[in-house]
Amino acid sequence: MKSSAILLALALAVHAQQVKLNFDRLEGKASDMVDLSLNSSTLQFAARFLDSKDPDEAQVKKLIAGIEGIYVKSFEFKSEGVWTQADLDTVRNQLKGPEWMRMIRFKSAEDGENAEVFVRNEGQKITGITIISAAPKQLTVVHIAGAVDMDSLARLSGHFGLPKLELTPPPKPKKD
Amino acid sequence: MDWLEQELKQALRREDPSPGFEARVAAAVGRPASPRVAVMPRWLPAAAAIAIIAVSGGAAYRHHQGVVAKEQLMLAMRITAGSLNHIQSHVKESR
Numbered sequence: 001m002k003s004s005a006i007l008l009a010l011a012l013a014v015h016a017q018q019v020k021l022n023f024d025r026l027e028g029k030a031s032d033m034v035d036l037s038l039n040s041s042t043l044q045f046a047a048r049f050l051d052s053k054d055p056d057e058a059q060v061k062k063l064i065a066g067i068e069g070i071y072v073k074s075f076e077f078k079s080e081g082v083w084t085q086a087d088l089d090t091v092r093n094q095l096k097g098p099e100w101m102r103m104i105r106f107k108s109a110e111d112g113e114n115a116e117v118f119v120r121n122e123g124q125k126i127t128g129i130t131i132i133s134a135a136p137k138q139l140t141v142v143h144i145a146g147a148v149d150m151d152s153l154a155r156l157s158g159h160f161g162l163p164k165l166e167l168t169p170p171p172k173p174k175k176d
Numbered sequence: 177m178d179w180l181e182q183e184l185k186q187a188l189r190r191e192d193p194s195p196g197f198e199a200r201v202a203a204a205v206g207r208p209a210s211p212r213v214a215v216m217p218r219w220l221p222a223a224a225a226i227a228i229i230a231v232s233g234g235a236a237y238r239h240h241q242g243v244v245a246k247e248q249l250m251l252a253m254r255i256t257a258g259s260l261n262h263i264q265s266h267v268k269e270s271r
Contacts, residue, residue, distance in 0.1 A: 046242065070252045117260075
């Protein structure tokens, strides 16, 4: 009985997280690391301490209303070539289901940066977003599980001292 | 001597106690005191103080946890916003 309850809780937690960010290999090699796992109850608890009068915090409060979890792994390395494509593939391979769609991808040969944004759709709703951002000495993966309001997410760029940008998918190539 | 003086002398005259009076007084003095109604246990103030400290300490710890959770959330959002901003600026440049 107890073990089945634990299994159920584990299954629910896995469902909420959707994507596992497992970068154990890189943790010991990073000069700086941020590892954040905020599940639904932590988000709700944190939301009680957000100040609605602060524009940044008010925007965050609005965004996390339907979110089940936010998971962040960010690494900085002293040298290049620590992370490999195989590390990114551990995340990408989890985003191959029919519900996942890659919304944005860019790769810069000039500075070696590349980034991808994956979106999880269920019906008409966006129920998850995963961001992979990599540079030669840096790797950041963010996974947001739950109902993500893209407008609120886009408006984040006008906060935290960041310039305001519009989050719109790139135009589809025209078929001749 | 008028009638009033006579009456007072009669009322206040010295009179010996009844037999057994001394024994009755001694017995009454030796009798245990009747139980007090509401006696506060000595440990009660200490327990109340501990309870107050525990409750206020718990509330302070809970508040601290909330502040930490909020800071983690804001950091997560800052990283997310920074990543999206970075991607968007690259995408805009490439258009």
